[in-house]
Amino acid sequence: MDFYFDAKIWASDTVCAALRPVSPTLFATSCGRFIDGFFVSIELLVIATLIGFPLAIGLALARTSRSSILSALSYSYSYVFRGTPLLVQLWIFYYGFGALGASGLGLLWPLFRDAYSVGLIVLTINTSAYSAEIIRGGIVNVPNGQLEAAVASGMSWWTTMRRIVLPQALRIAWPAYSNEVLLLLKGSALVSTITVLDLMGQTRTIFARSYSLDIFVYAVILYLILSGGLTVLLRWIEMRMRLPGY
């Protein structure tokens, strides 16, 4: 974690020093906040992805399992959270549930009181719902013979999934999943509407104070840097997973 905080300070110092001559009025006051927002966006994306991905695998397994109850629950979850706008979900979770207050939410209140944690929860739920369908697509596209060979050798359902089906399903699903992660990055800007000061939130604040349109150009550049880095990372993983002979 120290490394992360050091990186934040370093980025803030170097970037702000570099940009000060370019846009003096704006960055004299706001550069630190701006870089701070950039890191908040990264945090939201990374945490939502790291929690959302295993959650999506679980949902996809439930969806493809023989249990009709598990399958129906997983399907309902995906149906609701894929079928409603992210913006509406954010507002319901933050303003809607928030209105219930400490008395209504009990132990969950600390989670719902804080815009950042609500943003994180909603982004995680949202991406897991989308990713579950993507991974389900991967699972059903694993050739049936692969499963039969596993079952015929005496593997249990869980061993079959863990050792045979998922490693292949994730390879099949990866390009589509990469796309979902990029969509999540862009969708994450919506958390600014529930007062989270992510990159978009900071940009809006700085604009509201300065009326300087430059700031949006810088926001675009930072978003492009983020999505570019993400694309490279996801592609690298895809290449690493590629099997010889295909």
Place this chain on the structure above:
Amino acid sequence: MDEVPERSSTGPIQSYLSVQNIYKRYAELEVLKGVSLEAAQHEVVSLIGASGSGKSTLLRCINLLAIPDRGDIWIDGVRLPLSQDDGGPRRIRDQKAVRLMRARLAMVFQSFNLWSHKTIIENVMEAPIHVLNAPKAETRDKAEALLARVGIADKRNAYPAQLSGGQQQRAAIARALCMEPKILLFDEPTSALDPELVGEVLKVMRDLAAEGRTMVVVSHEMSFVREVSNKVIFLHQGGIAEQGTPAELFRRPQTEACQKFLSNILQ
């Protein structure tokens, strides 16, 4: 007590594998109509017949990849734990017992079905380690020996897609052997192969038969069937039309269906 797979004195323990009066239907199509089969230890039983005659389904019933609607299966004196036939779909009563049984009935598939994300040696080691909990180092030695035996030791670190069909099928046989199976089930093991690759797979299978492995083979390779089988079963429209030693069946087929089938295929 009903849940335990019983080793019963009433069971046909003289047979190593006993399939008794199996019925199987898929929707409107009745694939098996009361088929029985017995195999003693060290015997090779071959199933022949036209496509759609039910021979693959019969083979898949033996390890319950297909669950028979009626009938029982006994392996080495143990009955596979299926629920009683009450008209509805039958279930596996004891998943764990069935998994143990499947681990001892290795199957070789027409389309090889090697796990595509694992190397050849990983394919061979996978089930012994993750189903039988065999120690890793020992299993690796055994896997290497088996790959050498089927003649693809040099391919151990290749992926299935990098091998020819014949090499893949030999790897699949090594994978089956690494489970130390009681019975080997072959489901048209050479049907997906280019003609020039059939021989190398049949050679491995001949060796297995010669060393006394108990095998049930579905095959269209009549000269192979004739040479290695102790018993040949001719299936026709979901039933056993004829069975006997290869000499009896190939020289003097009794039924018209079998005569027709043999004359077609031997041309």
